[in-house]
Amino acid sequence: MKILVTVKRVPDPDMKVRVNAEGTGIVEDNMKFVINPFDEIAVEEGLRIKEKKGEGEVVIVAIGPSVVQEQIRAALAMGADRGIHVDVDSYPDPLNTAKLLKAVAEKEAPNIVIMGKQAVDDDYGQAGQMLAAMLGWAQATFAYKVEIADDNSKATVTREVDGGLETIEIDLPAVVTADLRLNEPRYASLPGIMKAKTKPMDVFKPADLGVELSPVLELVRMEEPPPRKGGIIVETVDELLDKLRNEAKVI
Template sequence: MRAYYTRKVTGTILSTSSSLLAQQCQCRFQLSLLTLLLTPDYPIPITILGKQTEQKKETMKIMVAIKRVVDYAVKIRVKSDKARPIEHKPSSYFISKSCLSNRTVSFRFVSQSGVETQNVKMSMNPFCEIALEEALRIKEAGMASEVVAVTMGLKQCVDTLRTGLAMGADRGIHVETGGPLYPLSVAKLLRALVEVEKPGLLILGKQAIDDDCNQTGQMVAGLLNWPQGTFASKVVLDKEKQVVTVDREVDGGLETLCLDLPAVITTDLRLNQPRYATLPNIMKAKSKAIKKFSPEDLNVEIKSDIEEVQVTEPPKRKAGVILSSVDELIDKLKNEARVI
């Protein structure tokens, strides 16, 4: 730091020691080095090297939404419960009617009620891992002060939230709900949490591997009226200009967007490689704070117009035919497939 004092020197300098000159100038700073250039009628530059008061840095909070899903390495099995009639609402689609006690009742028949999750390994959605990793990298670069991980669902979702804390998130938020959540309900809950936490950036995985909806990020951006960058393969944050540049993968190649903060970003697979949670960090995660909410606390009503009618396994593909020679292949392409 450099300060200028204007003095007209008419006397004689008796000493050039730093301590004496500091007393003569009556400087209120703690000086470690003092240099004076004394010229009549000219400013005296005083160079001061010492402790300076650090200005308080502006901080930005990043919120990351994570989801608990069946582990990607687990073979999915559909529940084997038998068909049963379930009473339908009058506005719903039905396939049969039955008159009982002069009352018309609508029924639908469900053969399978969902995917088997009992005694099945559950993990964090891989796209959510990428979103959390990107948030942690932004924080490590000094562009953010805090990373908050958010999840919604049953009480077992806290285990997935602890994994996010072990990866490096500072604290967690769990919105405990009873039944299944569809994208619009999740988006409404996220909007309510954003209004509470006031983050500068909301990052989500582009989709979950259980339903592959790819809708939540777009919906919450619309509810918040924030700009959005979906399918992000590169994220560059400019804190001074309060913008974020996103390279997104589209059918024709790459599209670059410049978004004003606050913004919503959904992550693609090629954005980064998520880190592993180390054992010391797993132990530290047990002491990190997790705040709990209910939908009622956030004034959000959980309802959906979507009804899951049936869950079935995809049809099995026919086994391939192994051919012993090129001549046999040509014969089948010519006579059976008729493509040559």
Template sequence: MKILVAVKRVIDYNAKVRVKADNTDVDLSNTKMAINPFCEIAVEEAVRLKEAGTASEIIAVSVGPKVCQEQIRAALALGADRGIQIETEDSPESLNVAKLLAKIVEAEQPELIIMGKQAIDSDNNQTGQMLAALLGMPQATFASEVSIEDGKAQVTREVDGGLQTVAINLPAVVTTDLRLNEPRYAALPNIMKAKRKPLDVKTPADLGVELKQHTQLLKVTEPAERSAGILVSSVDELIEKLKNEAKVI
């Protein structure tokens, strides 16, 4: 079984996010970048399926400028077999990414596509669902447990009311939640081997996809600073402020 895993280049979750002075976007200069944590979980799950003998090949795919090859190589160091970069000037919006990934899926014919449920930079939670719709494939989102048997994927999903278990026919799209697994660290020998693994570069034109902008970023601002607390002298005063000022009771 062939597995395709999508990975995205994002600001490292430990790094402090800075906003540009003109509020046009996030400032990425001299900022540590990494694989989106949910995508890293997707890579780990694919590697575990391969180690269990369920999968035979793992392909890591990323959409973005040349620097995103760093994240593809990181996925290769974790256990993916080869990489594909779809080179664009920047990171496109969700629908464009889904269209590009759909072309790769059509060419590679994987039995399973595993993706992070969302990226920590945009938090859209859209690409996996859009990809499944474009491909006409079944989907199981927010997976906290995945097992493959008899041409089906049994997926336990995290939903508002608890856990839901569904069975879907392969090929299918699965998006990962935080509790699916804990990604491993790449060992130094595997990091060195990853440099020699094949990595193909394609463009949207190669795939016959025209990128169209459907949304416009108007402004980026930092969250409002937390205001100082207020000391009250009595319970009555606290209740009065909660009722008349905070209006929470």
């Protein structure tokens, strides 16, 4: 069983993010970066599948500048077997991400690709679906539970849908995206961390994978949400109506 798991480097969601003065991105000084939390769940699921099967390989792939190797090693420290770093200067848009991942998936020929359902930095939530479509594979998004058939031919995936759960069966190979409640990721153990640096990591440029990046999306501007103002207590219904009509202009 070969399991390909994608990880993205994102700012620590527990830290305060500030937009830079030019509005072109965030201030990265003193920022801590982590594996996208949904991707961490994907790594955990990959490891659990391998452990349950008693055999297999968990391969981590990340796209971005050389610093993303830190996130690959963090996944290796959790127990994954080897890493693939697709070396590009900046983080591509979802379509180009999917193109690069398609090339990696074709090269690696995994039984399953597991991804986070979205990255918490840009919140697109598109790459998994696009990848499955490009590969012509089945997809099961927002996974809540994943079970692999004994012969690795099928997977039964329970998905989180509006107001309930939906269980589907898909043929493998397939792309599965992890939702929040799929599992609770393990902590990297000390021996795991020590071994992480000695595990193999391949580095490819897009050209090595036969991919030419063609951006389809341009970041025009980033801005911070307006600061929250404190609430007020109105005296009468008339005053409320007046404020809604004339200040908030919502009615």
